[in-house]
Amino acid sequence: MSSNGTNGNTSSEASRLKDPSLFSTKIVIGSQRLDSHSGKTFDVVYPGDRKVIVATIPECNTQDVNDAVSSCLSTFKEFSQTTARQRSDLLRKLNDLTLANIDDLATLIVRENGKTRAEAEAEVKYAASFLSWFANMAEVGCQGETIAAANPSMRIQTIRQPIGVVACLLPWNLPLAMATRKIGPALAAGCTCIVKPAGETPLSTLAFAELVKRAGYPDGCVNVVTTLDNVAEVGKAICEHKHVRKVSLTGSTRVGKLIAQQSASTLKKLSMELGGNSPVIVMNDATIDKAITGVLLAKLRTSGQTCVAANRILVQSGIHDKFLEALKEKIKTYKQGDGEDSSTMLGPLITDRAVEKCRAHVADALEKGAELYYGPQPPSSFPDEGGFFYPPTILTGLSDDMQIATEETFGPVAAIRKFETEEEALEIANNSDVGLGAYVYTNDLRVAARMSAGIETGMIGINTGMLSACEAPFGGVKESGYGKEGSIHGMAEYQIMKSITTDVSG
Numbered sequence: 001m002s003s004n005g006t007n008g009n010t011s012s013e014a015s016r017l018k019d020p021s022l023f024s025t026k027i028v029i030g031s032q033r034l035d036s037h038s039g040k041t042f043d044v045v046y047p048g049d050r051k052v053i054v055a056t057i058p059e060c061n062t063q064d065v066n067d068a069v070s071s072c073l074s075t076f077k078e079f080s081q082t083t084a085r086q087r088s089d090l091l092r093k094l095n096d097l098t099l100a101n102i103d104d105l106a107t108l109i110v111r112e113n114g115k116t117r118a119e120a121e122a123e124v125k126y127a128a129s130f131l132s133w134f135a136n137m138a139e140v141g142c143q144g145e146t147i148a149a150a151n152p153s154m155r156i157q158t159i160r161q162p163i164g165v166v167a168c169l170l171p172w173n174l175p176l177a178m179a180t181r182k183i184g185p186a187l188a189a190g191c192t193c194i195v196k197p198a199g200e201t202p203l204s205t206l207a208f209a210e211l212v213k214r215a216g217y218p219d220g221c222v223n224v225v226t227t228l229d230n231v232a233e234v235g236k237a238i239c240e241h242k243h244v245r246k247v248s249l250t251g252s253t254r255v256g257k258l259i260a261q262q263s264a265s266t267l268k269k270l271s272m273e274l275g276g277n278s279p280v281i282v283m284n285d286a287t288i289d290k291a292i293t294g295v296l297l298a299k300l301r302t303s304g305q306t307c308v309a310a311n312r313i314l315v316q317s318g319i320h321d322k323f324l325e326a327l328k329e330k331i332k333t334y335k336q337g338d339g340e341d342s343s344t345m346l347g348p349l350i351t352d353r354a355v356e357k358c359r360a361h362v363a364d365a366l367e368k369g370a371e372l373y374y375g376p377q378p379p380s381s382f383p384d385e386g387g388f389f390y391p392p393t394i395l396t397g398l399s400d401d402m403q404i405a406t407e408e409t410f411g412p413v414a415a416i417r418k419f420e421t422e423e424e425a426l427e428i429a430n431n432s433d434v435g436l437g438a439y440v441y442t443n444d445l446r447v448a449a450r451m452s453a454g455i456e457t458g459m460i461g462i463n464t465g466m467l468s469a470c471e472a473p474f475g476g477v478k479e480s481g482y483g484k485e486g487s488i489h490g491m492a493e494y495q496i497m498k499s500i501t502t503d504v505s506g
């Protein structure tokens, strides 16, 4: 293993930053910035141009995980003894540093993820909001209770304590916001974290780890291991490690099931924020402009690559044609291109696999009777060269047998289905193994109330395309996982509740 004592700042990419020392290509273990034990590396590619290598990053293995966990564990002994107020103050500093470095963090997000600068800046603010939220929550969330005991000789109390070392397994679609949504409450509770960013997007996490240090956290509070090709070994080492007491994953349902299996041997506490297949229901009485704005937000944020992206758009027959026409007119105005170009509204997808999935879903739907209402003609003609782009596309005639109806497309493909009655819409919406987000557009409060109760998802937006806020409980039902992130509930995921019974007689 080598340590050069710097942040590994060797790339010209660093010069894009106001503070080039935030460009780190080393893993973080305690006070050290290191290469991996494997000696191997992987490349981070700019999704807007597949020829551009943004950074070369260590490919970690089990030994790196073991080192990171040992460091987290030894820091936990000290950090878990800090007061909630101290942890609140630290989180506030981290929030301030995150916002002070918004330009650089946004640049790193654009370069590793491809999203537009406006989206990247919005993500940094969203990320910071979890830090300030959990700075506020730190003291309240640590409070216990006194329970009225049936036996008058007894006093029963509860205390909340940090669970221990936690693993934060991150996705690539909102790399920084998903990091802080996990690290924020973990640090507020007094836990230490081993963080594994997605292989595609490690740079914003590595920069954030530097800010953690600058905020004054003890070394070993946030350690970062990186991997792209060795993710199976690294994931297994984390999940089977007896000193990791909790795993929080944002990822696919397939990976969630694997993590749950691997974590079973040590019975870890788990939070799983997994795949979705969000239905949107647009009723005849909806305000059409509001519905179009909301649908496009839910469909195209991060180029359609969020777990709460609108995937099945159900439109009642009386408004169907008008809705389609308005959607087409609006989607046409979305300029796709380089995220750094300020006129770009839609960036590339993350990889060529993501482009291929869109292509496959569209081809499958067309084969099964859907119609291409807007998009490239023929659908497979979009160029392979350049960045990982798939153009905005509208399909009509979505039906249950199409892949797009059962799997999240994770791209800018809007699939529309006509329905007649409220009951029919509800049945289609609930015909899914997953249940994360859903959206309903109506001006009838009774319909909104019935839909809110009837839709089998963890989150519902009524007349809005945005479900996400640090104060709103985020999480799903069915195979979308369990546990809540953000909100007043998010910190308990990183705590144990201990009950203490004291005999006060005699």
Ligand SMILES: O=CCCC(=O)O
Binding pocket: 173, 174, 305, 306, 307, 308, 468, 474
């Ligand atoms: O993609 C998952 C998270 C999306 C969000 O927090 O808005």
